[in-house]
Amino acid sequence: MYNLFDPRNKQKFGSTKQKLCVIVLCFLFNSSISANENEVPLTIHDKKGTWNIQWGYNRSSYTQSDINFRGPGYEYTLKSVNAKDKPESFRADVYLNPSKFEIPQYNLKISYFFTDRFFLAFGEDHMKYVVTPGQPVKYSGYIDPGVIAKNQTALSLESALFIYLFPEHVQQMAGYHGGDQIITLTPDILKYEHTDGLNYLFLDFGWITPLYTSSDGLSGLSLVSTIGGGPVVCRSDVRVFGKGQNNNFHLSGYGVSGYVATRYEFSRTYFLEFGGKGGYIDLTDVLTSGGSNRASQNFGFLELVLSGGIAI
Template sequence: MKQTRLLVPLLFCCLVQSAYAQQSFPDKTLKLGKLPGSFYFTWGYNRDWYTKSTIHFRNTTTDNYDFTFVNAKAHDRPDLQDFYKITSLTVPQYNLNVGYFFNDKHDLGIELSWDHLKYIVTDNQVMHVQGQIRGHQIDKDTLVTPDFVHLQHTNGNNYLMINLVKRQKLWQSKNIQLSAIGKVGAGPLISYTISTILGNSQEGPFRYHGVVAAVSGGLKLDIFRYFFLQTDLQGAWADYTNTKLGADHQGLATHHFYSLQYKYLFGFNFPLGKRQFTSSPPIR
């Protein structure tokens, strides 16, 4: 009986509080804050440019070489001939991003990105080669043919990164919004290497090869609420420290380089909750 007497005033207080809340704020505003922000998904393709790099090759267990390529040139490979076919979507250099905007006043977000680039050391170029190869010293400019050394990360030179994203709105109409997008991120290199060194060939598998860090900036055009187009220009530093060579994986190649990547993307927004409304003055 005592519990019943305590329960009635408590229920009365709850009803009064609920009624006051409904009078002070419109129902739409109440629903809004429970699930703020929005998820997004992007897909697109890229072109890439690389700086020259110094590549060190070493195997002192199953072979006998320890030499360096100085200022090796490399290039990308777009492979866009049949990108529109469902079975060929991942053949070209592609980009896949999944992210979340917190939708607060700072317009910040977080993103998981997979950038599939292709890196190929250009065959038949003249490079300075220093070191020793099977007991013979070398220190001269050399024509490097595929029979001597061939190295490519084409399946690929993959950047797996977590990015902090900043959005700055530039212009807005009823159904279109233009924003500037900036990102900074880092993560592992998960690459698949194809190589030939002194006649010993090797392909794959996918493995951890090193680390990458990147910054980027671009433009995002939101069309209505759910669809957008985006372009990004990304500068990255890639450090390959664990590239295994040869069929026995006893050889090792190490190098680092900078890349410039241009991305063209489309994507979808998945807002959480209802559309944001401006706050209304309390009803007195």
């Protein structure tokens, strides 16, 4: 019969107990190794639940636009007006200074991936829009001669100089015009800029399509596409017949757009992106020379955007 109290049996029991502990520890250790071996390492394609934050700069171009001006005593339209952007020259004290981030034409976007491929993004495209001075345009509408005379009592410096040298130029616009007349957009006629700027605030739906992935899955090339739209907030610097001001920020209209870009990702954390965004902007309520004076216009735009970002 087995006697637990027999010293010889106690020694055997202890030895058996030690062996059992070793077996259990080996089993747990092997299980841990197997679990780690079976765990698939994350790659750049594992995006669900992550955020992307990116910052960049743009060059922009615009289609011709009919600009309608209206206020007490006048309503007229300048036809097929050309405009261009106004990029800031590269200077380290501007582009590398966080306190001056709003000076260049910049792009800010924050994205959230609700699946590995699809995401929602919101942000701002800070563009600048400047009507090209000196261009000849056709115009139509009515301008009360009294409006021109009144505006000349509060002239800007550049307007005053031009009116002094060419006093009859602005007077051509007084009265009714059917649309065949041509006027040159000199400072006494118009200064029109959205340089602080043409701020397109957007909400986009987007998706990402892998093009190439490195063997370790930590870097690769992808195609990024988005569609969306949102409000446009302008700060417009305008002079009409020599009178005007640099207005406050104002909700001026809306835009819709599409975006396509090539993205290079590395280390699963950082990425560089180069793309183009095209769209349509309708500005229905632009502040001009104060009071109830307004302008409206619509145009197409195209941006080339270079940006960099981080995934978190």
